[in-house]
Amino acid sequence: MILMASKKKDVVVKNLSYIYPDDTPALHDVCFEISKGETVALVGQNGAGKSTLLLHLNGVIENENGCITIAGIALNKKNVRDIRKKVGVVFQDPDDQLFMSTVFDDVAFGPINMGFSEEKVKKRVHIALQKVGLAGFEERCPHHLSFGEKKRISVATVLSMKPDILLLDEPTSNLDPGGRRRIIETLKTLKSTKIIASHDIEMLLEICDKAILMDKGRVVGTGKAEDILTNVELLNSHGLEEPTVITLLGDDAVFMIRNNFDSHGIKKHREKIKKATSEAEEKKILSHV
Amino acid sequence: MTHFDIDKYAYLKSPFHSFDPRAKIICFLFLIFSIVLLNDIKVLVIALISTIILTFLSKIPLLFILKRFKWVALFIFAVLIVLPFTVPGKTVLSFGFLYVYQEGILLACLISLKAFSVMLLIFPMLSTMKFVTFIKTLEHFKLPKKLVQMISFVYRYVFVVSNEFQRALRSVSSRNVGKKSRILHLHVLSNVIGMTLVRSYERGERIRTAMLSRGYNGDMKTLHSFKMTKKDAIKCSLIIIWSLSLHVIVLTKILDVYDTYGI
Ligand SMILES: Nc1ncnc2c1ncn2[C@@H]1O[C@H](COP(=O)(O)OP(=O)(O)O)[C@@H](O)[C@H]1O
Ligand SMILES: [Mg+2]
Numbered sequence: 001m002i003l004m005a006s007k008k009k010d011v012v013v014k015n016l017s018y019i020y021p022d023d024t025p026a027l028h029d030v031c032f033e034i035s036k037g038e039t040v041a042l043v044g045q046n047g048a049g050k051s052t053l054l055l056h057l058n059g060v061i062e063n064e065n066g067c068i069t070i071a072g073i074a075l076n077k078k079n080v081r082d083i084r085k086k087v088g089v090v091f092q093d094p095d096d097q098l099f100m101s102t103v104f105d106d107v108a109f110g111p112i113n114m115g116f117s118e119e120k121v122k123k124r125v126h127i128a129l130q131k132v133g134l135a136g137f138e139e140r141c142p143h144h145l146s147f148g149e150k151k152r153i154s155v156a157t158v159l160s161m162k163p164d165i166l167l168l169d170e171p172t173s174n175l176d177p178g179g180r181r182r183i184i185e186t187l188k189t190l191k192s193t194k195i196i197a198s199h200d201i202e203m204l205l206e207i208c209d210k211a212i213l214m215d216k217g218r219v220v221g222t223g224k225a226e227d228i229l230t231n232v233e234l235l236n237s238h239g240l241e242e243p244t245v246i247t248l249l250g251d252d253a254v255f256m257i258r259n260n261f262d263s264h265g266i267k268k269h270r271e272k273i274k275k276a277t278s279e280a281e282e283k284k285i286l287s288h289v
Numbered sequence: 290m291t292h293f294d295i296d297k298y299a300y301l302k303s304p305f306h307s308f309d310p311r312a313k314i315i316c317f318l319f320l321i322f323s324i325v326l327l328n329d330i331k332v333l334v335i336a337l338i339s340t341i342i343l344t345f346l347s348k349i350p351l352l353f354i355l356k357r358f359k360w361v362a363l364f365i366f367a368v369l370i371v372l373p374f375t376v377p378g379k380t381v382l383s384f385g386f387l388y389v390y391q392e393g394i395l396l397a398c399l400i401s402l403k404a405f406s407v408m409l410l411i412f413p414m415l416s417t418m419k420f421v422t423f424i425k426t427l428e429h430f431k432l433p434k435k436l437v438q439m440i441s442f443v444y445r446y447v448f449v450v451s452n453e454f455q456r457a458l459r460s461v462s463s464r465n466v467g468k469k470s471r472i473l474h475l476h477v478l479s480n481v482i483g484m485t486l487v488r489s490y491e492r493g494e495r496i497r498t499a500m501l502s503r504g505y506n507g508d509m510k511t512l513h514s515f516k517m518t519k520k521d522a523i524k525c526s527l528i529i530i531w532s533l534s535l536h537v538i539v540l541t542k543i544l545d546v547y548d549t550y551g552i
Contacts, residue, residue: 058502081504089502095449096495101421101441105511113504118512141421143448161503 009069010036010165010193011057016066017217018052026052028217030066034193034210036164041204041225042197044214045239050197051092053214054167057195058089071164085114088163092170094150095142103129103145103153104138110161128160129153132186148179155186165193172200202243205229205257213238226254296420303348305417309521310426316528317414323532324406329539330395333402336535340406347413354412361408365401372397420444425513438509449492454485 011034018027026049034040042050055061056068059080068075070083088110091097100106107128111121129135132152142150151171158166171187172180180203187194187207198204204211204225211228213221215238221228228234230253232242245253255269299306305313324336344354378392415423424444428437461477497505538544 055498060498060502081506084502084504089499091495091499093495095446096492096499099442099445099496099500100511101424101445105421108512109500109505109509110503112510112512113506121512139419141419142445157503 008036008072009033010038010071011195012067012069013053013057014067014069016053016056016063016068018056018061018064020052026217027056030214030217030219032212032219032222034195037191037193038210039187039194039196039208041208041211041229042195042214043199043201043204043211043229043240044197045199047216048214048238049217050214051169052217054089054169054195054197057165057167058087059083060089085161086163087165087167088158088161089167090154090158090169090171092173094147094154097154097157098142098150101141102138103134103140103142106142106153107138107156107160110157114161124160124162125156128156131159131189132156133182146179148175148182151175151179151183152186155183159190163192165195166190168194168196168198170198170200171196172198172203199240201229201235201240202245202257205243205254206260215239230254295416296418296423298349298353298416299419299422301348301417303346303417304524305343305347305413307520308417308524309515309517310418310422311429311515312517312521312525313414313418314423314426314430316525316532317410319529320532321407321410323535324410325403327403327535327539328399329544330398330402331544332535332538333399333406335538337402337406337409339531340409343413344409347417349412349416353416354409358408361404365404368400368404369397372400425511426515428511429513429515434509441509446489446492450485450489453488454481457481457484 011032013033014031016027016030019025030049030053042053044050052061056063057070059075062077062080063075071086073079073083075083098106100109104125107125108121111124116124125138126135129137132155134149134152134156137145137149137153142153145153155168155171168187171183175183180200184203184206187196196204196208208225208229211221211223211225212219213228213234220238221231221234230242230246232246235242243253243257245256249256252269259269324333324340327333327336373389373393374387376390376393376396378390380388381391381394382389418426421441421444424437424441427440428434458481461481
C-alpha cells in the first residue's frame with residue numbers, strides 16, 4: 001500500500017470509447033495514467049480525438065462506457081460539478097473561452113460560480129492575471145485585445161479557479177512567435193498537472209515530461225516526451241512531422257529545445273558531453289592496460 | 290474591423306464620467322421625460338440650451354456627436370418640411386395650391402426641439418460610461434436576467450460573427466474569377482449566409498461548453514461595485530430639480546409675464 005501511494009495518480013482513464021451522435025467514431029478504447037504534477041503532451045494529427053478526450057476529462061461530454069478517475073474519484077453524473085472545480089479546460093478558440101464583456105468578469109466567472117466571497121474573487125482574478133503577465137487588463141473588453149492576449153486571458157480564466165489539473169487544447173495554434181513564446185513561458189511556471197493537446201511538437205518537447213500519441217481515436221504510443229516526440233518513424237507513421245532541428249541535430253536537439261536554444265547553455269552542454277566522452281575513453285584505455 | 294463605439298470616450302474625465310451610473314441614468318431619464326412632456330416653445334428652447342450646456346460639460350468631442358446626429362437630423366428635417374403643410378390651422382403663407390399653417394410650424398418646432406434635446410442628452414448619459422457598465426446598471430435595476438444576458442452576448446459577439454461573415458464573403462469574391470451571373474451570385478450569397486448561421490450555431494455550442502466547464506448553472510453572476518457619493522447625490526438632485534423647474538416655469542407662466550412687458 002505504501003509503495004502505491006508514493007506515486008499518486010491524478011488522472012486514470014480506462015477503456016474509454018466515444019461515438020458522436022452523428023456516428024463519427026472519435027475515441028476507441030483509450031487507456032492511460034497520469035501522475036500528480038506531470039506535464040503530459042497529447043499529440044496527434046487533426047481529428048485524432050484530442051479535443052474529444054479533453055472534453056471527457058472535464059465531464060462536458062458524459063462518458064458512456066469506460067472509466068475516468070480524477071484525483072482518485074471516479075467521474076460520474078453526480079460529482080461532475082465538483083470535478084469541474086478540479087479540472088480546468090482552456091479551449092482552442094479564445095473567442096469561445098471569453099464570453100463575458102470584460103476581462104475581469106471573464107476571469108471572475110469561475111470563482112463566482114464556485115461561491116467565493118467578493119474579496120476572494122477579486123484576489124483570485126488579480127493573481128491569475130498576474131500569472132499570465134496581464135495585470136491591469138481587468139476593465140478591457142475581449143474584442144479589443146490581440147489574439148495572443150486573448151489566449152493568455154483564456155489561461156487566466158481557468159487559473160483563477162486554481163484547478164489541480166489543467167487541460168489545454170492547442171495553446172500555441174495561430175500565435176505569432178512572440179505570442180507563442182509568452183504562452184510557453186507562462187505554462188512553464190504553472191505547477192499543476194497539465195495535459196496539453198497540440199501538434200506543435202517543439203513546444204511539447206520543451207515543456208512536457210510525458211507524451212501520449214493518438215491516431216484515429218486510439219492511443220498508439222505512450223512514454224517519455226523525449227522518446228515519443230523524437231521518434232521520427234513513429235511520428236511519421238501517424239501523420240506527424242518531427243521539428244527540423246531534430247532532423248538536423250539529432251540527440252542534441254532535445255537539449256536545445258528544452259533550453260529554448262540558449263547558446264550559453266548549449267555550449268556548456270557540448271563541453272560536458274565532450275568531457276564525458278573523453279573521460280569514458282580514458283577509462284576504456286586504462287582498463288585495457 | 291469596426292467596433293461598436295458609443296463608449297469610445299468613456300475614459301475622459303468630466304463631472305458625468307465620475308457620476309455613479311445608476312444615479313446618472315435615473316436623473317437623465319427624469320430630465321428626458323420631463324422635456325418630452327413639455328409643450329411650450331420658449332421653455333423648450335431653454336431646455337435645449339441646458340442640454341447643450343450639459344453635453345458641453347461632458348467633454349465628448351463635438352465631431353463625434355455630429356457624426357452620430359446625421360440620421361436624427363435627417364428625420365427632423367423631414368418633419369420640418371412636411372408638418373407645416375399638413376397640419377391644418379391658420380394659414381400663414383401660400384405657394385399656389387400649397388398652404389403653410391401656423392399650427393404646423395409650431396408642431397414641427399416642438400418636435401424638433403424635443404428630438405434634438407433628447408438626442409443630445411444621450412451623450413452625457415451613455416457615452417460617459419462604458420457600455421459594459423451600462424449593461425451592469427440594467428442588471429442592477431433588476432431588468433429581466435435573460436434580456437440583460439442577451440444584450441451582453443450580442444455586444445460581445447456581434448463583431449465576431451460579422452467578421453466571420455465578411456471573411457467568408459471575401460474568400461468567395463477572391464475566387465470569383467469566372468463570368469458574373471446574377472443567379473449564381475445570389476446562390477453564393479445565400480450559401481455564405483447559411484454558413485455564417487451554421488458557424489454561429491456551432492460557436493454557441495462551444496461557448497456553452499466553455500461556460501459549463503467553468504461551473505455555469507444557468508445564472509450569470511458578475512460583481513459590480515457601484516458607489517454613490519455625496520457628489521453624486523448633489524449632481525443627481527440638481528438635474529432632477531432642473532427638470533422640475535422646467536415645468537414650474539410653464540405652470541407659473543413666468544415667461545408670459547415678460548411677454549406682457551413686450552420682451
Ligand atoms: N461536435 C462533433 N460532432 C461530430 N463529430 C465530431 C464533433 N467534434 C469532433 N468530431 C469528430 O470527431 C473526431 C475527433 O475530433 P477531435 O476530437 O476534434 O480531434 P482533434 O482535436 O484531435 O483534432 C473527428 O473525426 C471529428 O470530425
Ligand atoms: Mg482539436
